[in-house]
Amino acid sequence: MTVIEASGLRKEFTVRVKSGWLRRRTRIVAAVDGIALSVERGEMVGYIGPNGAGKSTTLKMLTGVLYPSAGQVRVCGLEPVPQRTRLALRIGVVFGQRSQLWWDLPLRDSFALLRHVYAVPATEHAGRLAHCRRLLDLDAFLDVPVRQLSLGQRMRGELTAALLHGPEVLFLDEPTIGLDLVSKQAVRAFLAALGAAGDTTILLTTHDLADIERLCRRLVVIDQGRIVHDGSLDELHARYGSRRRLVVDLDEPLAAPLALPGVTVESTQANGRRITYALDGTTAAGDLVSRLVEAAALRDISVLEPDIEDVVARLYTRQAAP
Amino acid sequence: MAYRHLLAAQVRSQAQYRASLAVDVTGSVLFGVLDIVSVVVLFRVTPTLGGFGFAEVFLMTALASCAFATADLMVGNVERLRQYVRSGLFDALLVRPLSSLAQLVAMDVATRRVGRVAFGVVMLVLAAANAPMELTLARLALLTVTPIAGALIFGAVFVATATVAFWWIESGEIANGLTYGGLNFTQYPITIYGALFRRLFAYAVGFAFVAYYPTLALLDRPDPLGAPTFLGYAAPAVAVMAAVAAGLLWQTGVRHYRSTGS
Numbered sequence: 001m002t003v004i005e006a007s008g009l010r011k012e013f014t015v016r017v018k019s020g021w022l023r024r025r026t027r028i029v030a031a032v033d034g035i036a037l038s039v040e041r042g043e044m045v046g047y048i049g050p051n052g053a054g055k056s057t058t059l060k061m062l063t064g065v066l067y068p069s070a071g072q073v074r075v076c077g078l079e080p081v082p083q084r085t086r087l088a089l090r091i092g093v094v095f096g097q098r099s100q101l102w103w104d105l106p107l108r109d110s111f112a113l114l115r116h117v118y119a120v121p122a123t124e125h126a127g128r129l130a131h132c133r134r135l136l137d138l139d140a141f142l143d144v145p146v147r148q149l150s151l152g153q154r155m156r157g158e159l160t161a162a163l164l165h166g167p168e169v170l171f172l173d174e175p176t177i178g179l180d181l182v183s184k185q186a187v188r189a190f191l192a193a194l195g196a197a198g199d200t201t202i203l204l205t206t207h208d209l210a211d212i213e214r215l216c217r218r219l220v221v222i223d224q225g226r227i228v229h230d231g232s233l234d235e236l237h238a239r240y241g242s243r244r245r246l247v248v249d250l251d252e253p254l255a256a257p258l259a260l261p262g263v264t265v266e267s268t269q270a271n272g273r274r275i276t277y278a279l280d281g282t283t284a285a286g287d288l289v290s291r292l293v294e295a296a297a298l299r300d301i302s303v304l305e306p307d308i309e310d311v312v313a314r315l316y317t318r319q320a321a322p
Numbered sequence: 323m324a325y326r327h328l329l330a331a332q333v334r335s336q337a338q339y340r341a342s343l344a345v346d347v348t349g350s351v352l353f354g355v356l357d358i359v360s361v362v363v364l365f366r367v368t369p370t371l372g373g374f375g376f377a378e379v380f381l382m383t384a385l386a387s388c389a390f391a392t393a394d395l396m397v398g399n400v401e402r403l404r405q406y407v408r409s410g411l412f413d414a415l416l417v418r419p420l421s422s423l424a425q426l427v428a429m430d431v432a433t434r435r436v437g438r439v440a441f442g443v444v445m446l447v448l449a450a451a452n453a454p455m456e457l458t459l460a461r462l463a464l465l466t467v468t469p470i471a472g473a474l475i476f477g478a479v480f481v482a483t484a485t486v487a488f489w490w491i492e493s494g495e496i497a498n499g500l501t502y503g504g505l506n507f508t509q510y511p512i513t514i515y516g517a518l519f520r521r522l523f524a525y526a527v528g529f530a531f532v533a534y535y536p537t538l539a540l541l542d543r544p545d546p547l548g549a550p551t552f553l554g555y556a557a558p559a560v561a562v563m564a565a566v567a568a569g570l571l572w573q574t575g576v577r578h579y580r581s582t583g584s
Contacts, residue, residue, distance in 0.1 A: 065416045088419035104335035116327040
């Protein structure tokens with residue numbers, strides 16, 4: 001079953017630029033520029049992109065906050081803006097910067113209020129709350145006013161708040177931003193368990209690629225309002241040629257450079273005594289190492305696995321260069 | 323109902339700052355006192371105002387003051403929409419399964435303004451007792467319905483002016499001009515205003531129905547400007563129209579919401 005479906009989705013903003021005394025030029029900027037996206041029930045999708053790429057704007061159009069300038073969008077079979085209140089009952093939203101909780105009231109009160117807002121039967125509500133309390137360790141700060149919570153505690157509260165009505169789809173905008181390591185891990189473990197249960201479709205935006213590596217099998221990369229990659233992490237590596245690296249320390253510089261298929265020298269340091277090789281996709285490090293042992297006295301050796309940050313950074317810069 | 327719970331939560335939140343609440347309630351009563359004092363002061367220098375005596379204008383002022391204070395208590399804080407739009411906090415209201423306007427109103431009700439409402443009601447009782455009229459059941463009904471209809475008209479103006487923030491975040495003073503300015507306008511007989519001003523505020527916005535026409539009906543006086551007498555009873559109908567117009571404007575505004583920031 002397709003839960004999220006969008007095609008040709010576009011959002012334009014009119015930006016007024018001051019161009020002199022009292023004079024303003026208006027310019028139309030497309031924050032989201034024709035996106036097609038289809039997410040099946042139970043999928044967990046990471047939605048990433050640099051600042052201003054259109055991640056949040058997309059999420060807001062999917063949740064009924066923003067009215068699309070053009071294109072079709074359906075979530076749970078509903079049109080987000082015209083059927084906003086009906087959709088709201090079936091989705092959960094965590095916008096990292098915009099709290100769903102009541103600032104001056106204890107966390108417990110916010111949960112009780114949300115039960116009334118979403119008209120959730122008391123037993124269902126109690127069951128879900130008990131589940132979240134256990135998995136997210138809420139008990140220690142359930143009676144503390146939200147304004148006094150740490151960011152990590154508040155985020156765990158926000159997650160609970162978004163799930164108490166049993167949503168079919170969970171939208172998370174930067175759920176781990178600004179969290180310390182322990183809180184990050186708590187949030188990730190919780191989301192991983194939620195995703196593994198398979199009932200909830202999850203779409204999350206993030207800048208922390210560890211979130212993606214840990215959670216999402218599918219990765220959608222957006223840049224300048226367009227989707228530039230939609231597939232698995234491995235596909236991303238394959239497509240954008242992420243390479244493993246072999247760093248070797250030698251006693252003496254090589255007499256002559258080594259030539260092997262699929263191997264390039266990335267950098268040379270310390271007068272040729274430290275060399276970094278880049279290995280294409282399937283090239284085995286073994287061949288290179290045995291050739292090196294023959295050619296020179298090998299002192300130290302280390303292999304660096306491809307880094308997702310590098311791949312994505314390369315992806316962004318490639319898109320940015322016209 | 324969900325809104326009732328939201329309202330209760332807001333009252334509890336504000337009760338957390340007890341001292342501040344007490345000061346605010348007192349301050350809000352003072353606003354009501356000022357409404358009345360300005361009328362008293364005016365009549366120290368003139369025996370009639372636009373053809374009306376003190377008792378009559380006092381009744382108008384009390385009706386207007388009651389209506390305004392009630393609207394201010396219930397929806398006055400809708401002007402905070404500006405902050406919600408600027409900070410993007412309005413998003414949080416839109417992802418809930420309730421009306422955004424009703425949530426904003428329920429979540430921001432200003433408990434402190436209760437003082438002004440209570441004072442307004444006391445003044446209305448005094449003004450009704452002091453006015454040259456016999457208290458029949460019909461008059462009593464009109465005296466009850468009029469402040470409610472007036473509150474709805476003021477409420478519509480509050481909402482309509484707040485809606486400007488969806489298009490133009492640096493709005494503010496225009497809104498105050500229509501709301502607080504509207505209170506001053508409705509306190510006095512519309513006969514004292516110039517024709518253009520009167521057409522705009524009394525008829526187009528509907529401020530004449532807050533206190534002026536109902537007072538004429540209460541006092542059995544014909545309108546010096548020649549308006550038909552049934553207008554004295556038309557306030558509820560006008561109020562409903564104003565509320566519907568404000569609601570439509572709000573819906574249009576929400577579609578223009580830009581949700582700034584990430």
